[in-house]
Amino acid sequence: MQMVELETAGIVKRFGTLVANDGIDLSVARGEVHAVMGENGAGKSTLMSILYGMQAPDEGSILLRGQEVRFRSAVDAIDHGMGMVHQAFKLFNSLTVWENVVYGREPRRGPALDRRAAIAQVGALAERFRLSVDPTARVGDLSVGVRQRVEILKALYRDARILILDEPTAVLTPQERDGLFDVIRTLKADQRTILFVTHKLHEVMAITDSVTVLRQGRVTERMATRDTTPAEIIRAMTGRVVNLTVDRKPATPGAAVLDVQGLTVGTGAKPVVDKLSFRLHAGEIVGIAGVAGNGQTELIEALTGLRRPDGGRVTLSGRDVTEADVEAHRAAGLAYVPEDRAVTGTARAASAADNLLMGYQRKAPFTEGLRLNAKAVAEHARRLIGRFGVKIADETVLVGTLSGGNLQKVVIARELTHQAPLLIAEQPTRGVDVGAIEFIHAELVAERDRGRAILLVSAELSEILALSDRILVMYEGRILADLPAGAADEDRLGLLMAGRTGQAA
Amino acid sequence: MTPRPSRLPALSLPAVPLAILIGVVLGGLLVLVSGGNPLDAYWRILVGSLAPANWPDTLNWAVPLVGMTIAAAIPLRGGMVNLGGDGQLAIGGFVAAVLPVMLPQILPEAIALPGPVLAALAILAAMLASGLYAALAALGEVRFGIPMLISSLLLSYPAIGVTSYFVGFPLRDTTTGLSQTAMIPEGARLMTISGPLNIGLLMIVAVAALVLYVDRRTVGGYELRMRGLNPRFTAYGGVKPGPQMLRTLFASGAIAGLVGAIIVLGSLYRFQDGALLSPGYTWSGLMAALLAGGEPLGAITAGLFFAALQTGGFAMQRETEIPRVLTMILQAIIILFLAMRHGVGRRG
Ligand SMILES: Nc1ncnc2c1ncn2[C@@H]1O[C@H](COP(=O)(O)OP(=O)(O)OP(=O)(O)O)[C@@H](O)[C@H]1O
Ligand SMILES: [Mg+2]
Numbered sequence: 001m002q003m004v005e006l007e008t009a010g011i012v013k014r015f016g017t018l019v020a021n022d023g024i025d026l027s028v029a030r031g032e033v034h035a036v037m038g039e040n041g042a043g044k045s046t047l048m049s050i051l052y053g054m055q056a057p058d059e060g061s062i063l064l065r066g067q068e069v070r071f072r073s074a075v076d077a078i079d080h081g082m083g084m085v086h087q088a089f090k091l092f093n094s095l096t097v098w099e100n101v102v103y104g105r106e107p108r109r110g111p112a113l114d115r116r117a118a119i120a121q122v123g124a125l126a127e128r129f130r131l132s133v134d135p136t137a138r139v140g141d142l143s144v145g146v147r148q149r150v151e152i153l154k155a156l157y158r159d160a161r162i163l164i165l166d167e168p169t170a171v172l173t174p175q176e177r178d179g180l181f182d183v184i185r186t187l188k189a190d191q192r193t194i195l196f197v198t199h200k201l202h203e204v205m206a207i208t209d210s211v212t213v214l215r216q217g218r219v220t221e222r223m224a225t226r227d228t229t230p231a232e233i234i235r236a237m238t239g240r241v242v243n244l245t246v247d248r249k250p251a252t253p254g255a256a257v258l259d260v261q262g263l264t265v266g267t268g269a270k271p272v273v274d275k276l277s278f279r280l281h282a283g284e285i286v287g288i289a290g291v292a293g294n295g296q297t298e299l300i301e302a303l304t305g306l307r308r309p310d311g312g313r314v315t316l317s318g319r320d321v322t323e324a325d326v327e328a329h330r331a332a333g334l335a336y337v338p339e340d341r342a343v344t345g346t347a348r349a350a351s352a353a354d355n356l357l358m359g360y361q362r363k364a365p366f367t368e369g370l371r372l373n374a375k376a377v378a379e380h381a382r383r384l385i386g387r388f389g390v391k392i393a394d395e396t397v398l399v400g401t402l403s404g405g406n407l408q409k410v411v412i413a414r415e416l417t418h419q420a421p422l423l424i425a426e427q428p429t430r431g432v433d434v435g436a437i438e439f440i441h442a443e444l445v446a447e448r449d450r451g452r453a454i455l456l457v458s459a460e461l462s463e464i465l466a467l468s469d470r471i472l473v474m475y476e477g478r479i480l481a482d483l484p485a486g487a488a489d490e491d492r493l494g495l496l497m498a499g500r501t502g503q504a505a
Numbered sequence: 506m507t508p509r510p511s512r513l514p515a516l517s518l519p520a521v522p523l524a525i526l527i528g529v530v531l532g533g534l535l536v537l538v539s540g541g542n543p544l545d546a547y548w549r550i551l552v553g554s555l556a557p558a559n560w561p562d563t564l565n566w567a568v569p570l571v572g573m574t575i576a577a578a579i580p581l582r583g584g585m586v587n588l589g590g591d592g593q594l595a596i597g598g599f600v601a602a603v604l605p606v607m608l609p610q611i612l613p614e615a616i617a618l619p620g621p622v623l624a625a626l627a628i629l630a631a632m633l634a635s636g637l638y639a640a641l642a643a644l645g646e647v648r649f650g651i652p653m654l655i656s657s658l659l660l661s662y663p664a665i666g667v668t669s670y671f672v673g674f675p676l677r678d679t680t681t682g683l684s685q686t687a688m689i690p691e692g693a694r695l696m697t698i699s700g701p702l703n704i705g706l707l708m709i710v711a712v713a714a715l716v717l718y719v720d721r722r723t724v725g726g727y728e729l730r731m732r733g734l735n736p737r738f739t740a741y742g743g744v745k746p747g748p749q750m751l752r753t754l755f756a757s758g759a760i761a762g763l764v765g766a767i768i769v770l771g772s773l774y775r776f777q778d779g780a781l782l783s784p785g786y787t788w789s790g791l792m793a794a795l796l797a798g799g800e801p802l803g804a805i806t807a808g809l810f811f812a813a814l815q816t817g818g819f820a821m822q823r824e825t826e827i828p829r830v831l832t833m834i835l836q837a838i839i840i841l842f843l844a845m846r847h848g849v850g851r852r853g
Binding site: 306325326327329330331336338343344345346347348349350354357358359361362367370371372374 | 725730
């Protein structure tokens with residue numbers, strides 16, 4: 001029998017009338033990787049923030065190695081050996097890695113900060129846990145995956161015995177995710193305990209030892225990973241059977257909606273997007289596969305009007321939009337689900353109604369002259385909330401309080417409802433639960449069947465394969481391959497994404 | 506250790522009375538230490554601003570102060586800052602002072618404009634001039650990438666300087682020894698309501714109502730609010746950032762111009778060098794707007810409060826030995842404390 005490292009008894013947390021955690025009993029053994037799963041809004045992040053001292057529970061207690069503890073703040077929790085990596089990183093981008101890591105607990109020599117000792121300590125720590133980072137690099141220059149390692153380092157520097165990872169893989173590329181798993185295994189070997197929140201079943205199966213499933217704030221199931229199956233976990237989360245494969249008929253592409261010719265972003269010998277050409281037709285879903293950083297972000301920015309291309313031509317529904325701004329793109333028929341829902345896709349301090357109105361505010365029936373029709377706005381919001389199953393009390397609630405997945409649904413609901421001829425969807429199911437993925441995928445296919453052209457960008461190869469009628473593989477700013485769905489599988493895409501055309505052909 | 510938000514969020518209510526209380530206590534101690542009677546001082550401030558007989562004085566001071574509060578609050582609502590209020594005030598006042606004097610001289614004898622028409626033209630011209638001048642600062646950011654915080658402030662100085670030059674030399678009323686323009690014809694002055702109060706009050710009330718309406722009920726107000734909450738969101742949603750900035754600054758400047766015109770046409774009857782700027786309406790207004798995070802109703806309330814405080818300060822200075830700086834200190838303590846509450850206690 002393993003030692004119990006962390007236990008909770010009857011944790012309750014209410015937000016007004018909403019019960020986010022409803023009597024949660026959790027038991028985590030020392031040195032295990034423990035998955036916490038559940039639908040969007042089930043209360044996972046709330047529970048984690050209570051364990052990390054950021055919120056106080058209304059009822060219930062936390063036991064750490066058998067001792068009851070009461071965290072007054074996150075600092076207090078850190079002193080008790082808790083560490084947490086949040087979904088949104090909390091780093092100072094203008095500072096270096098080591099400065100971020102030692103912040104608040106700097107090694108000193110007399111009154112002065114001992115810079116050399118700090119760098120050495122951070123470097124040694126990184127090496128010990130195989131977190132390859134350069135302590136002197138500036139955080140702002142680092143990729144998302146490396147920044148996450150800095151967050152982990154920060155927690156380890158404070159000697160975290162229990163590390164909470166809240167959806168750590170949502171923003172990672174598959175390669176970065178594998179790196180994270182290696183780190184987790186090293187930590188486990190060192191008898192550290194890890195709480196791992198995720199929506200991805202294959203990750204749970206791959207890395208965890210046990211699973212606790214939450215549903216509407218309650219624990220519905222506790223399982224040992226090796227004794228369970230993805231289907232069982234899904235049933236515990238949703239209470240129903242979820243169809244993980246996407247039903248869709250072959251596409252019947254129509255006229256070209258988007259015509260990209262020689263699009264170039266960046267200058268010099270190796271532009272980020274390098275004379276790229278493709279066509280996207282009504283009634284088809286085209287997926288863009290590629291390792292992050294091969295020009296996908298810049299391509300989408302140029303296609304949506306957020307950035308002016310340095311060369312080439314873009315035609316949307318017959319209109320030349322190469323030099324046009326976002327507004328003109330939207331007028332020509334663009335709907336866009338951006339990669340980052342919190343930074344770009346929503347205003348967190350605004351209500352759901354205000355968030356769902358964006359892009360419609362100058363259209364009937366929402367405007368009458370210059371006036372907004374408040375009733376139409378509220379009705380529109382309620383309709384979308386209902387149709388997309390956003391878990392929210394009503395449309396006047398600020399979206400900043402929504403769980404990550406529910407925030408994503410707000411963005412999806414708004415953009416799909418535009419019924420624009422072209423939909424660009426970047427990571428459309430990032431952070432949403434399996435049930436919602438099923439729903440969003442079905443909606444995307446239905447939109448396609450209604451004759452929309454959809455450009456899908458996703459870090460999940462499984463998502464690209466499940467939805468796309470055609471797959472473009474991007475490598476170093478160019479399209480390396482244009483494959484019909486039937487000709488693609490994970491292995492072949494993997495090789496192409498690494499730039500190896502020879503073996504893949 | 507989240508980086509702090511750069512903007513003040515809208516105030517939660519209990520913070521306000523608390524800050525006022527702390528300001529009053531600290532201010533009272535200050536009076537006590539310097540040998541005065543705090544109770545007497547506060548009584549004078551209260552009576553001086555809020556006794557019915559003194560309402561006209563308070564309101565008369567509130568008209569420009571609240572006007573400049575609104576001028577500052579509009580861009581702030583969208584996350585932008587207009588620091589050029591002084592320049593826009595000067596331009597508005599200058600145009601409103603010059604037009605009623607010059608226009609009759611330029612127009613042929615046959616077209617004799619009635620006074621009220623002249624006043625209306627003067628006000629509209631003042632608003633247009635100041636609005637365009639403020640929009641110029643926005644253009645600096647949109648076209649040339651000069652942050653508006655800087656361009657609006659920098660553009661203020663030439664406006665003050667040029668108007669000062671004109672009243673000092675070419676347009677100076679040579680019958681007096683001072684730097685001021687000729688008197689505005691009587692017919693073109695704003696109608697008085699009672700005592701020092703004139704219909705400028707009604708204009709500011711109308712502007713306040715209009716701004717509240719636009720903020721809550723119109724498309725433009727919605728887009729500006731959203732920009733204030735997340736500018737990336739509005740840009741992504743298809744609101745053109747540049748034109749929105751120009752429109753917003755035009756509105757802000759136009760209101761500053763209106764305030765200048767009301768002061769000139771309603772109380773001074775001429776443009777006197779520096780007279781518009783020395784009371785510091787721009788900065789009191791900016792503070793009031795900042796306190797409310799640009800939310801118009803809160804900003805107007807704060808502006809009214811500052812106006813009452815400052816008017817009470819004049820009364821206190823008249824009646825006691827205590828200088829009216831006390832009220833400015835009070836104001837500063839309240840602002841400081843409110844701002845502090847938003848900054849500290851945010852580690853996590
Ligand atoms: N500060 C808050 N104020 C009001 N409601 C809140 C607050 N924080 C969370 N909630 C609500 O509590 C519920 C649980 O949220 P939580 O973030 O814990 O969900 P989650 O399981 O992490 O979901 P996801 O998988 O989408 O991240 C949600 O309905 C959310 O809207
Ligand atoms: Mg969550």
